[in-house]
Amino acid sequence: MGGNGGSGTTATSTDKRPNELLGSWFVRSGWSKGELARQVNRRARQLGANHISTDTSRVRRWLDGENPREPIPRILSELFSERFGCVVSVEDLGLRAARQAPSVSGVDLPWTAPQTVALLSEFSRSDLMLARRGFLGASLALSAGPSLIEPMQRWLVPGPSAHQPEPEPASASRHQGRLSRPELELLESTTAMFRKWDAQCGGGLRRKAVVGQLHEVTDLLQEPQPEATNRKLFKVAAELAELAGWMSYDVGLQPTAQKYFVLALHAAKEAGDKPLGSYVLSSMSRQMIHLGRPDDALELIHLAQYGSRDCASPRTQSMLYAMEARAYANMGQPGKCKRAVRMAEDTFGDVDDWDDPDPDWIRFFSEAELYGENSHSYRDLAYVAGRSPAYASLAEPVMQRAVDLFAKDDDHKRSYALNLIGMATVHLLRREPEQSAVLATAAMTVAKKVRSERVNTRIRKTVDTAVRDFGELAAVVDLTERLAIELPETAEAV
Secondary structure: OHHHHHEEOOOOOOOOOHHHHHHHHHHHHHOOHHHHHHHHHHHHHHOOOOOOOOOHHHHHHHHHOOEEOHHHHHHHHHHHHHHHHHOHHHHHOOOOOOOHHHHHHHHOOOOOHHHHHHHHHHHHHHHHHHHHHHHHHOOOOOOOOHHHHHHHHHHHHOOOOOOOOOOOOOOHHHOOOOOOOOHHHHHHHHHHHHHHHHHHHHHHHHHHHHHHHHHHHHHOOOOOHHHHHHHHHHHHHHHHHHHHHHHHOOOOHHHHHHHHHHHHHHHHHOOOOHHHHHHHHHHHHHHHHHHOOHHHHHHHHHHHHOOOOOOOOHHHHHHHHHHHHHHHHOOOOHHHHHHHHHHHHHHOOOOOOOOOOOOOOHHHHHHHHHEEEEEHHHHHHHHHHHOOHHHHHHHHHHHHHHHHHHHHOOOOHHHHHHHHHHHHHHHHOOOHHHHHHHHHHHHHHHOOOOOHHHHHHHHHHHHHHHHHHHHOHHHHHHHHHHHHHHHOOOOOOO
């Protein structure tokens, strides 16, 4: 019966009492001691904790009050959570949870390749098993201010992966993993396909598939691979983690989204891909704007701009300027906002797909997206300036152009819906409720085809504003009734 080295259990105590909480869950599970031991061992192997060797006598000692070492308390929490379809925490089992250092539980994570892979693997696995029940969202906390910005600044610090080694000679093939070039290309094309599905259908429909693919990639990263393959795998992992974060943000899982974004930035650094890292930071910035933290958003964008200043393409630079404008708008700084809008427009004029094609992750930033971002900056300025009609007038022609372009684009339905809503809010600012109701109704039609809680929330907020300001108007009454029928507030499985 395994010794201390393989048991994963603390030294016994002379005054321990039976663990009644663990015993209660165990009896209700219907498992035998042997069956629970086998499940713990199986899960431990999946975690790479091959030193764990549990048997029936070990389970009996836990029930008698012995406290096992990590990762067994966490494994037991996961097993009982899955068994009962609800969150069963370590404390619920009467066990002591290991105290996590802030570096593990927050966003200040080690910038090393092995730990990045381990954290990606563990987080994606937990997400696949427990996110549907809200476990991750409840156990994570959002970081903001210096606790977020300072760890992200370490993205700029050169690390062991910053210098790119020469391609390995053919003689190094004996060290290679099992991943062939066609398989790697398939992974890259699958990531692009997931991104297209997200733009068409919203984050709610394919999020779990993306998380599952990310978990598979982390398995490949734990195998020996040639250096060039390893960098490409880290790039795929970064793109998938960013997309998992984006989809989580889209369906309202904000702490989960932030964790994926942070891990994506770590993976992009290991890949040596600074433009991709700047894109991840822009997604984090967008989330901070959504959460009412424009100062943090601006810090993240400036970090992205500085880190990719010598390698970002015109399209990427234009997107970063547009996000800088959004941050300034929400901070109530019209002069700096307008300057960033002009820089976004001017830089986009240098985009040349024929001469310098962009990677797939930034191709979404089209002329329509540029107009959409800049018009939303003017719209946000209008709100910050006390519902200013002057800024609303600046927003209207730019947003109309975005709406017209997205109407012809079948690949970006969510962006079309968001810009229809944006135009509806502009008309409310201009005190034109009838036109606003028409646009909000059109947005609802698109929203029914897009599983995006972000879109639904924005529609509801716009209708609420219309009711508050023009509640007696027949068009607004009709709009409210239509909203209740077409977009009822129901929790979506993610």
